[in-house]
Each structure stands twice: as structure tokens, then as C-alpha cells.
Amino acid sequence: MSVIVRxxxxxxxxxxxxxVRAALLNWLFARRxxxxxILRLDDTDRERSTEANAEAxxxxxxxxxxxxxxxxxxxxxxxxxxxxKRQLIASGRLYACYESEDELDRKRKRQMxxxxxxxxxxxGLRLTADERAKLEAGGxxxxxxxxxxxxxxxxxxxxVPTPLHWKDLVRGEQSIDMSSLSDPVLVRAxxxxxxxxxxxxDDIDTKITHIIRGEDHVTNSGVQxxxxxAMGGKVPEMAHYSLFVGSQGEALSKRLGSLSVEGFxxxxxxxMAVNALAALIGTSDSVHPVLSLPELAETFDLDKLSRSxxxxxxxxxxxxxxxxxxxxxxxxxxxxxxxxxxxxxEALWLAVRGNVQTLADAAIWRRVVKGPITPVIENAEFCKxxxxxxxxxxxxxxxxxxxxxxxxxxxxxxxRALFHPLRLALTGxxxxxxxxxxxxxxxxxxxxxRLAGAIA
Numbered sequence: 001m002s003v004i005v006r007x008x009x010x011x012x013x014x015x016x017x018x019x020v021r022a023a024l025l026n027w028l029f030a031r032r033x034x035x036x037x038i039l040r041l042d043d044t045d046r047e048r049s050t051e052a053n054a055e056a057x058x059x060x061x062x063x064x065x066x067x068x069x070x071x072x073x074x075x076x077x078x079x080x081x082x083x084x085k086r087q088l089i090a091s092g093r094l095y096a097c098y099e100s101e102d103e104l105d106r107k108r109k110r111q112m113x114x115x116x117x118x119x120x121x122x123x124g125l126r127l128t129a130d131e132r133a134k135l136e137a138g139g140x141x142x143x144x145x146x147x148x149x150x151x152x153x154x155x156x157x158x159x160v161p162t163p164l165h166w167k168d169l170v171r172g173e174q175s176i177d178m179s180s181l182s183d184p185v186l187v188r189a190x191x192x193x194x195x196x197x198x199x200x201x202d203d204i205d206t207k208i209t210h211i212i213r214g215e216d217h218v219t220n221s222g223v224q225x226x227x228x229x230a231m232g233g234k235v236p237e238m239a240h241y242s243l244f245v246g247s248q249g250e251a252l253s254k255r256l257g258s259l260s261v262e263g264f265x266x267x268x269x270x271x272m273a274v275n276a277l278a279a280l281i282g283t284s285d286s287v288h289p290v291l292s293l294p295e296l297a298e299t300f301d302l303d304k305l306s307r308s309x310x311x312x313x314x315x316x317x318x319x320x321x322x323x324x325x326x327x328x329x330x331x332x333x334x335x336x337x338x339x340x341x342x343x344x345x346e347a348l349w350l351a352v353r354g355n356v357q358t359l360a361d362a363a364i365w366r367r368v369v370k371g372p373i374t375p376v377i378e379n380a381e382f383c384k385x386x387x388x389x390x391x392x393x394x395x396x397x398x399x400x401x402x403x404x405x406x407x408x409x410x411x412x413x414x415x416r417a418l419f420h421p422l423r424l425a426l427t428g429x430x431x432x433x434x435x436x437x438x439x440x441x442x443x444x445x446x447x448x449x450r451l452a453g454a455i456a
Contacts, residue, residue, distance in 0.1 A: 003035025004209050007061075007068075008199065010042045011053035014260040015060045017312055018214070018244055018252065021278045025241060026212050027066045028279060028300040031293070038206055039068035043075045044193055060261035064271045065293050070206075074198050081193050084201050084231060085144070085186075093230045094186065096142035097124035098135045120145065120182040144187035146197075148178050149226055164222040169239035169302045171215070176222035184223050200224050204233035212302070215240040241305050242282055247313035259314075268358035273321035282310025289324035322357040333359060342366045344441065351437035368427045369441045375453040376424035383425050385411055387451035393444050400436035425451050 007023040009015065015023075030037040039061065043049035054073070061068070088094035097120075099107070108118035124145065127135075136142070164176045186197035203211070211221075218240050228235045244252050252259060264274050276290040283304040290296045325333075330346040337349065342362045352365035367373065377383075389406045391399060408418055423435060426447060432438070439447065 002209060003030055003033040004038065004207050005030050005035065005212060006038040006040050006203070006206065006208055007066075008040040008042045008202075009057055010045060010048075011050060011057055012045055012048035013053060014262055015057055016252075016261070017259045017274075017278060020064065020261060020274060021241070021244065022213060023061060023066050024064070024275055024278050025300075025302075025305075028293075028297045029210065029212060029302065030069075031297040032300045035209075036069045037066075038208075039071040040202060040206075041071070041073040041075075042195060042198070043073050044195070044198055046075075046192065049075070056262070060265075063261065063265055064275060074202065077198070077202070078193075080205070081198055081201055084197075085193075088146070088186075088230060089144075091230065093147050094144050095124050095147060096127075096132060097145050097185075098127070098132070098140050098142050099123070117180065118182075119180075122147075122183065141189040143185050143189045145183040146186050146223070146227060146230075148181060148183050148223070149229075164225055166221070166225070166235075166238060168218075169210070169212075169237055170241050170305045171218070171307055174218065174221075174238075176219060178222055178226075181219070181223065186227075196220060196223055197227065200227040200231065200233070203236060204228065204231055208236050210237045210239065212239045212241070214243050216243060239302050239305075242307055242309050244281075244312040245309045247311055247315070249309070249311065252312060259312075264317075268360045269317065269321050270324050270359075273317060273324050276324070277312070277317050277320050281312065281316075282306045282308070287316065287320060289320060289327055291324070291327065318357055325356050325359060326354050328353065337362060344369060348441060351441060352433050355431075355433045365433065365438075368429060368432065369438060371446060373428040373450070375426070375450045376428050378421040378424050382411060382413065382421050383451045386422060387448055390444060390447060390451075395440040395444065397436050397440065400434075400439045403439075425453075 005026040007026050009019055009023075027037050029035070039058075041049075041054055041057070043054065085094060104120070107121065111118045124142075125147075132142075164178055166174055168174045184194075184196055186194055188194065202208075221238055221240070225235045246252055261274070265271075272290060272292065275293060275296060277287060279296055279300065280287045280290075283306065285299065285304060330349045333349065334346075336359055337343075340360060340363050342348070344366055348366065348369060349362065351369075352362055355365065356362050386403075386407045389403060389410060391403055391406075404418060404422070407422075408414055411418075419435075423429065423432070426435065426442060427438065442450075
């Protein structure tokens with residue numbers, strides 16, 4: 001199967017977790033089928049689109065590992081859109097309308113007052129050439145609507161039911177009653193083009209085979225399928241996945257910086273934790289740590305996507321991030337640990353990785369090992385006796401057991417009464433990595449110093 005897909009963000013803000021899912025599902029589908037992944041910047045919103053946002057999108061995708069095979073921006077294709085606009089006007093599928101927003105709003109209110117659906121009445125089709133010329137001479141600029149193929153024979157102003165059917169790769173058999181839709185505006189009065197139009201033109205020109213996007217675009221599919229056909233293009237396969245909701249089922253706000261890719265990166269999260277959660281929640285697969293994108297792509301299948309809303313919980317993301325870090329060998333993190341000032345080598349990483357939620361947490365345990373720390377006093381006399389029993393170096397993973405057995409024999413303490421005072425004195429922490437791994441890293445001199453500090 002030859003596959004070409006696209007991810008088409010608008011550079012009007014930061015990428016958030018919803019965008020990540022769109023990009024990721026398309027990327028995984030392309031890689032699963034040895035296909036092509038295109039990054040398209042939908043920057044026709046001249047006022048809100050910025051180069052800074054476009055660059056931020058590229059940075060975010062690169063951080064996630066979602067590399068693209070080709071990229072372009074819609075603002076560079078205005079001439080192409082103008083060309084297709086002229087073709088659709090010539091074929092009678094694009095027609096000029098002159099109502100203002102206020103006039104359209106009044107029409108809608110009158111229709112609803114009569115119990116009718118608020119659909120555009122196609123008044124623009126009834127205008128004569130002289131009437132159009134008079135409106136334009138008076139300074140009224142037209143907007144342009146696409147004539148949906150739902151008209152009765154011989155009367156383009158009358159709407160009749162003509163359902164559109166297709167088999168969605170996620171949702172199964174789908175049907176949209178096109179008579180429930182108004183003819184969409186494709187070109188604004190200021191000459192700018194709407195997404196519904198430019199997206200189809202780009203999809204045809206780049207030979208997109210599959211459109212994978214959120215279920216909020218299902219209705220767009222009916223309109224866009226007709227634009228594809230009006231332009232002589234083949235309608236791509238469609239797949240509409242369920243959207244993310246919050247942990248309590250609430251809608252996710254795109255304005256929450258904590259849900260942006262930039263926010264994830266600044267919080268110290270691993271890109272593969274973000275990728276794994278975004279790809280696996282709402283599927284028949286369990287959520288589990290995945291070490292690489294190729295590994296994730298190997299088992300990806302649109303058939304696994306559920307139609308039910310997918311709950312995104314940041315607590316689950318952090319838990320998954322921790323599980324991922326617990327699996328990483330030292331070679332995968334050595335340079336990043338060095339950048340954080342965490343020395344101690346592989347021994348330190350293997351000792352503490354099971355107790356980190358983000359990589360930056362390793363710095364906490366580096367301080368526990370090398371100090372300075374403030375020992376916590378729980379039983380001064382006990383610590384004094386334990387200090388006297390510290391064995392000579394060199395220390396190994398067996399030293400902790402040998403030492404605590406000696407302390408147990410001398411004091412009679414066992415269980416929490418044996419181990420807890422020693423942990424507090426040696427680390428200043430209630431919990432943490434196994435002391436059998438930390439003790440050789442702390443060393444005898446620091447251990448004596450801390451036990452003495454606890455006694456003091």
C-alpha cells in the first residue's frame with residue numbers, strides 16, 4: 001500500500017497534546033507502511049500566523065522525533081488557490097454572495113423563528129449579472145460559496161437530501177446528510193481562503209492517500225469530499241479518531257501551557273513518554289513505556305483505536321515517564337546527566353534510576369550520595385553504636401547486609417527500628433533507593449560523618 005499523509009498545524013500558537021496525537025498517528029501510520037509524512041503549515045490566517053510559531057512547531061516535532069519527508073506552507077501557494085478558484089467559478093461550483101454578517105445573522109434568526117434549519121438560502125445564485133455589478137460598483141465585495149451537490153434537477157436554489165457515505169477507518173460506516181449543511185464559504189470577501197478549500201487543493205497536489213484527523217472534522221469530510229470531486233481529485237481514505245478529554249472527562253483547554261510540548265519539555269519529561277501515552281491511550285493496547293518510535297510504529301494499527309473519548313491524565317504521563325527512565329541504560333543518559341552536573345557514572349545511575357520521575361531527579365540523589373546533606377536524628381545512641389560497627393573498606397553490595405546484621409546482633413533492633421534510623425542518618429530522606437546500592441557510593445568517611453552528625 002502506497003501511503004502519503006500529512007500533519008497540518010496552524011502556526012498561530014504552541015503545539016499541545018491534541019496536536020501531538022494528530023502528528024503522531026499520521027507519522028506512525030506512514031512509517032508502518034513505509035510511506036511519506038508531510039508537514040504542512042496552514043498559515044493562511046495572516047493576522048495570527050507567525051514565523052516564531054512555525055519555528056516552534058518544527059522544534060517541538062524534532063524533539064518528539066517526528067521527522068518529516070517534505071514540508072511547505074500554504075502562504076506560498078496563493079497563486080495555485082487562485083487558479084483553482086477560477087476553475088470552480090467557471091464550472092459553476094463557486095458562486096458570489098454579497099450578504100454582510102449582520103444580514104446573514106438576521107436570515108438565520110428568521111429561519112429558526114419559523115422552525116427551519118438555519119441554512120443559507122442561496123440568494124447569491126439568483127442575482128443577475130446587473131445586480132452583481134451594481135453591488136460591486138457600490139463597494140460591496142463578494143465572498144464565494146461552494147455549491148454542494150444536493151440540488152433538485154433544474155433548480156439550484158432548492159436543497160434536497162443527498163447523503164454522503166464512506167467507510168471510515170476508525171468509525172466504520174459513516175453517512176452525512178448534505179441537505180443539513182449550508183454551502184460553505186471558501187473565499188472571504190477580503191480574498192483570503194478558508195481551510196476547507198486550501199486543504200483539499202494541497203491534498204490533491206501532494207497526492208495524499210489517507211486523512212487521519214480528529215472526529216471534530218467528520219462533518220468537514222462531506223464538504224471536502226465534494227470539493228475533491230469537483231476538482232477531479234480522488235477522495236483519500238478517511239480516519240477520524242476520538243479526541244482527548246481530561247481525567248474527569250472535561251474538555252482539554254488548548255491554552256494550558258502545561259499541556260503544550262514546550263511545557264512537557266520544560267518539565268523534564270521524556271519525548272518517548274509523551275509519544276507512548278499519546279499513541280496508546282484510547283487503543284486496545286495497554287499503556288506501557290516504549291523506548292523508540294520504530295518500536296511504537298511496529299505495532300501501530302488504526303483498527304486498535306477506540307471510538308470512545310480518550311482520557312489524558314498528566315499524572316499518568318509522569319508515571320509513564322518514570323517507568324521509561326527506570327528502563328534506560330546509562331549509555332542513553334550519560335551525556336544528559338553530565339549536563340545536569342550529575343557525576344558518579346553508571347554505578348550511581350543504576351542505583352538511583354528506580355527512584356526518579358524525571359531525569360533531573362538524579363541530581364537529588366547525587367547530593368544524597370556526595371553531600372552536603374543534613375542528617376535526621378531519630379535515635380542518637382543507636383547511630384553511635386552503629387557507627388562503631390562500620391566495616392572497613394572496600395565496600396560492595398554485600399556491605400549493607402553485613403553491617404546491619406552486626407548492628408542487629410549488637411542492639412537487638414530489627415525491621416523499621418533497625419533500618420529507618422540508619423536511612424535518616426545516612427541520606428536525610430524518609431525513602432529512596434536501596435541502601436545496599438547507595439552505601440558503597442556514600443563511602444565510609446561520609447557515612448561516619450553523617451552518623452556522627454545524627455549523634456550530635
